[in-house]
Amino acid sequence: xxxxxxxxxxxxxxxxxxxxxxxxxxxxxxxxxxxxxxxxxxxxxxxxxxxxxxxxx
Amino acid sequence: xxxxxxxxxxxxxxxxxxxxxxxxxxxxxxxxxxxxxxxxxxxxxxxxxxxxxxxxxxxxxxxxxxxxxxxxxxxxxxxxxxxxxxxxxxxxxxxxxxxxxxxxxxxxxxxxxxxxxxxxxxxxxxxxxxxxxxxxxxxxxxxxxxxxxxxxxxxxxxxxxxxxxxxxxxxxxxxxxxxxxxxxxxxxxxxxxxxxxxxxxxxxxxxxxxxxxxxxxxxxxxxxxxxxxxxxxxxxxxxxxxxxxxxxxxxxxxxxxxxxxxxxxxxxxxxxxxxxxxxxxxxxxxxxxxxxxxxxxxxxxxxxxxxxxxxxxxxxxxxxxxxxxxxxxxxxxxxxxxxxxxxxxxxxxxxxxxxxxxxxxxxxxxxxxxxxxxxxxxxxxxxxxxxxxxxxxxxxxxxxxxxxxxxxxxxxxxxxxxxxxxxxxxxxxxxxxxxxxxxxxxxxxxxxxxxxxxxxxxxxxxxxxxxxxxxxxxx
Numbered sequence: 001x002x003x004x005x006x007x008x009x010x011x012x013x014x015x016x017x018x019x020x021x022x023x024x025x026x027x028x029x030x031x032x033x034x035x036x037x038x039x040x041x042x043x044x045x046x047x048x049x050x051x052x053x054x055x056x057x
Numbered sequence: 058x059x060x061x062x063x064x065x066x067x068x069x070x071x072x073x074x075x076x077x078x079x080x081x082x083x084x085x086x087x088x089x090x091x092x093x094x095x096x097x098x099x100x101x102x103x104x105x106x107x108x109x110x111x112x113x114x115x116x117x118x119x120x121x122x123x124x125x126x127x128x129x130x131x132x133x134x135x136x137x138x139x140x141x142x143x144x145x146x147x148x149x150x151x152x153x154x155x156x157x158x159x160x161x162x163x164x165x166x167x168x169x170x171x172x173x174x175x176x177x178x179x180x181x182x183x184x185x186x187x188x189x190x191x192x193x194x195x196x197x198x199x200x201x202x203x204x205x206x207x208x209x210x211x212x213x214x215x216x217x218x219x220x221x222x223x224x225x226x227x228x229x230x231x232x233x234x235x236x237x238x239x240x241x242x243x244x245x246x247x248x249x250x251x252x253x254x255x256x257x258x259x260x261x262x263x264x265x266x267x268x269x270x271x272x273x274x275x276x277x278x279x280x281x282x283x284x285x286x287x288x289x290x291x292x293x294x295x296x297x298x299x300x301x302x303x304x305x306x307x308x309x310x311x312x313x314x315x316x317x318x319x320x321x322x323x324x325x326x327x328x329x330x331x332x333x334x335x336x337x338x339x340x341x342x343x344x345x346x347x348x349x350x351x352x353x354x355x356x357x358x359x360x361x362x363x364x365x366x367x368x369x370x371x372x373x374x375x376x377x378x379x380x381x382x383x384x385x386x387x388x389x390x391x392x393x394x395x396x397x398x399x400x401x402x403x404x405x406x407x408x409x410x411x412x413x414x415x416x417x418x419x420x421x422x423x424x425x426x427x428x429x430x431x432x433x434x435x436x437x438x439x440x441x442x443x444x445x446x447x448x449x450x451x452x453x454x455x456x457x458x459x460x461x462x463x464x465x466x467x468x469x470x471x472x473x474x475x476x477x478x479x480x481x482x483x484x485x486x487x488x489x490x491x492x493x494x495x496x497x498x499x500x501x502x503x504x505x506x507x508x509x510x511x512x513x514x515x516x517x518x519x520x521x522x523x524x525x526x527x528x529x530x531x532x
Binding site for chain 1: 070142144145146147148215216218220221279282283287288289290291292293294295297321322325326328329332333335336339340343347385
């Protein structure tokens with residue numbers, strides 16, 4: 001298994017090996033753009049619930 | 058299967074015979090159920106096609122297609138892959154392996170009888186929950202038995218950590234034990250009126266979101282790092298993806314009934330939950346593509362990788378379509394149009410059928426100890442599937458938007474149907490293309506087990522990480 005980091009990927013030594021399946025996984029991280037998506041979706045959720053909780057006709 | 062050396066390696070923890078028999082059963086259902094879909098699509102072009110035979114009418118055959126894809130094609134493959142993935146992730150054989158052999162026969166017999174009963178007019182009347190009660194009893198028992206097998210195997214595991222595949226699989230089985238009972242034993246016999254419709258919305262989306270989705274994700278999380286020959290990109294993203302799915306999906310179902318008499322606030326909650334599914338979908342998509350970035354060579358070399366990655370693309374597109382489709386403005390435009398059919402096919406076929414197919418490309422050569430029978434057949438399978446399905450998804454999406462716009466502009470409903478005729482013809486041609494691809498692919502699997510060139514090394518030895526045994530090519 002190739003554990004070299006890809007271009008733009010953070011260096012990480014915390015690779016976990018699953019012995020019987022041969023699968024490896026990095027502990028990894030959450031990219032900044034996904035944090036932005038989480039934040040935007042959270043704000044939108046609050047807005048939509050407040051505005052559209054009842055039918056205003 | 059009979060040509061396979063079924064004497065298992067002592068060190069092997071996977072029951073090869075059961076897995077291969079399940080996957081070859083799935084290969085049959087993967088051809089059968091889509092073929093019924095093609096026959097149904099022809100009825101759009103020629104309204105009288107097979108219309109004089111009661112058991113081949115639209116109303117009788119559509120449930121065969123829907124139930125055949127969900128429980129025949131997808132679920133049969135998932136059960137087979139469960140019996141492969143769980144022991145390998147736990148480091149021990151499946152709990153009560155003898156049950157698996159009984160389940161193999163009980164499952165296929167029940168499924169065949171249930172699918173035959175639908176054209177004969179037996180139907181519970183719950184969409185995606187249409188099997189008659191006598192067939193639902195063995196199916197429910199099977200789900201309970203497999204759930205026990207999975208959970209006990211996980212509890213007794215030798216592997217210290219529980220990989221993300223096991224989270225999704227155990228959750229999918231537990232959720233489905235309850236949801237299957239809910240949809241088949243409670244819903245058809247209680248809660249009349251609009252409450253039943255609301256609960257049906259939950260049931261049908263639990264089939265999609267709490268069975269097909271987590272079971273499918275379990276498959277790609279298992280096979281993607283192996284196919285890429287790379288570590289999974291991020292355990293943290295796996296956590297976010299799993300828990301956000303588990304949190305938001307239970308509220309999604311009522312979005313089937315926007316603008317209905319169901320309380321407004323419940324519709325709003327369903328819309329919000331549908332949109333919030335962007336979080337798990339984009340998260341796991343990042344995890345999948347992050348695993349592959351910089352190592353696209355494996356995409357050329359491995360049919361497992363090809364089907365997984367293309368399926369992940371359709372997953373991203375189909376789920377975004379589904380989330381936005383729940384918004385009131387989009388519902389107004391697309392409800393009762395083929396846009397909805399585009400969405401269901403993008404997710405169920407474009408994503409999850411492709412992912413289990415990828416799993417079959419990985420497992421069948423390894424467990425049979427044989428090389429893939431024909432690279433050419435695999436190539437045809439891949440391209441006919443991808444091109445046929447891309448055409449089908451595009452044309453259904455386009456015609457849905459077109460039909461919705463016509464109706465919004467006040468067009469007569471019949472005229473909107475007439476305008477769809479050329480698109481329906483293209484849809485049928487696309488379906489035939491996909492079906493030919495499926496026949497070639499499944500024949501390739503069957504021939505691999507029967508006549509594939511033997512791989513040097515112990516049959517069924519699967520040690521890709523250790524690299525002790527030669528790996529089959531193109532998988």
